[in-house]
Amino acid sequence: MASAQFGELPLKQESIVNECVYSQDGRTVAVGLDNCKICVYSTSDWETLWTLEGHSNRLTGIVYSPDSNRIASSSYDHTVRIWNILTGVCLHVLNGFDDKVYNVAYSPQGYQLASACGDKRVKLWDVESGECRHIWIGHTEYVSEVAYSPKGDQIVSYSGDKTLRLWSIETKECLHVLRGHDQFIRSVAYSPQGDQLASASSDDTVRLWNASTGECHYILTGHTKDVFSVKYSPNGKHLASASEDYTVRLWDTGTGVCLHVLQGHVSYVRKVVYLSQGDMVVSASNDSTIRLWDTATGVCIQTLTGHSGRVLTVDLSPQGDKIVSGGDDGTVRLWDVRAGTSIQPISSGHSGSVWTVKCSPRGDLVATCSADRTVRVWDIQTGVCRQILRGHTNEVRRFEFSPQGDQIASCGHDGTVRLWNVETGACTHTLIGHGNSVWNVVYSPQGNQFASAGNDGTVKLWDVASGECRRTLSGHTGYVYDIMYSPSGNQIVSRGVDKTVRIWDVETGQCNYILHGHDHFNRFVYSPQDNHVATTIDDSTVRVWDVGNGECRHIFIGHKGGVWSVTYSPNGRQIASGGKDGLVKVWDTRAMKCLWT
Secondary structure: OOOOOOOOOOEEOOOOEEEEEEOOOOOEEEEEEOOOOEEEEEOOOOOEEEEEOOOOOOEEEEEEOOOOOEEEEEEOOOOEEEEEOOOOEEEEEEOOOOOOEEEEEEOOOOOEEEEEEOOOEEEEEEOOOOOEEEEEEOOOOOEEEEEEOOOOOEEEEEEOOOOEEEEEOOOOOEEEEEOOOOOOEEEEEEOOOOOEEEEEEOOOOEEEEEOOOOOEEEEEOOOOOOEEEEEEOOOOOEEEEEEOOOOEEEEEOOOOOEEEEEOOOOOOEEEEEEOOOOOEEEEEEOOOEEEEEEOOOOOEEEEEEOOOOOEEEEEEOOOOOEEEEEEOOOEEEEEEOOOOOOOOOOOOOOOOOEEEEEEOOOOOEEEEEEOOOEEEEEEOOOOOEEEEEEOOOOOEEEEEEOOOOOEEEEEEOOOEEEEEEOOOOOEEEEEEOOOOOEEEEEEOOOOOEEEEEEOOOEEEEEEOOOOOEEEEEEOOOOOEEEEEEOOOOOEEEEEEOOOOEEEEEOOOOOEEEEEOOOOOEEEEEEOOOOOEEEEEEOOOEEEEEEOOOOOEEEEEEOOOOOEEEEEEOOOOOEEEEEEOOOOEEEEEOOOOEEEEO
């Protein structure tokens, strides 16, 4: 797809495009079609990863899980389906609905799903088992939509009975019934802080509600026809509403005052979204255009044309620099947000899923590896493919540039590790030893050695020059999927499916310590001083370990839900952690306290 340009991607669909949704990691886009199919694209090359088939009637909703590995879809066929995006397999078909399912939503933690159904009920589902955990009854007409609060402790639902209901996840009680709209409710949104709700209605109004008390703070009037969509700005201070009256209105959520009326579309405005910085709003209309507006002045900055029919759906990349749109013309189009002009993306050229993308140490090259069994090396300035590294006989899952950037080590499901010369593309060594899938490979800081982690439960240390295996580190009781050298290169830390982290001495191959304490480790990282390791897991904690004696030095408690990322500051005095609760916390490693959230 080397000729694909923003706004002109040749993603012609076989049916009307009803929905386009970016995954939260930005790596894939799911497209819901009027023929009941879901097409999943890789955003690295816009090749089709999967066509998900199973629904037998119109799709009504598509939502990604927070980790971007799954999709939940709802349909008029009385089912919700949960799909694995890595394999394209349907994991669960959720039955038990007596009518059409209009909407589905993931909890912020990703463990639950909520569904809205024409049978007047809201259902709560366990994602792993596919079992229904609770049924909320109270609405007297069909339930159109459900949404979780940012903290995941509350659900809002709205219905054909012209009410909104707030439900407690913990007690399962109906907290409040919000009444006031006298026509159908079209859209609902929580503020980023979770303290306010906005609802849009066919009664031409938007209402702002207190999410704790259920009181209506403001009734926003000005639209002259149905209001289809509402979205909060990233800081929650402003709200955008899109209407059948061809306009978008920007509101102050603290005062209820209309700040700007955005005029320019010549047909219904179906959807509106804010850019991540909050300085621009994107609107999609039945007039076949997408418009970008300056939120400070209300001026239209760009009009993106190219669709030949109604624009039914639009979504932003997680970085906020791209827009993906779909519509009646059966095409999916990608746009540059800031420039509004066509640019040439790097096309991966792979014929399968792209599993890893990395820049070279000098930043002049990008490499990709794929399910098509190849590694490709690209010039980052021109987008030209420099090398295609062929030799693996199964999927290539991971690779690593050497510290000097002149070599690549790759591993995959064929049980081998291969070393490649980046300049010539030649395979210098094929290393066999694990006997099964190899999950990870990493170079030592000095670049003279590298380690591999395998399905056989071992970590192997290899000499880069000769390709010989110097040591085999045995001890894990299941496959090893993550490894890391210490900054000095004297130690290796490994993480396995056996729920342990092990610290190894590189010189002797001895396991110095086994770190227990978490049910299952998510991430680990060495301190810059080489004396500590920080680990995270689903138990909401960050733990700091002394690599000299293997003891847990401190447990940082504060996140609500799993902690998925952790890193040290360059001086090692602070740790930053990110969790499923949507929070980033910074911890003082000396005072052992949270500095800020």
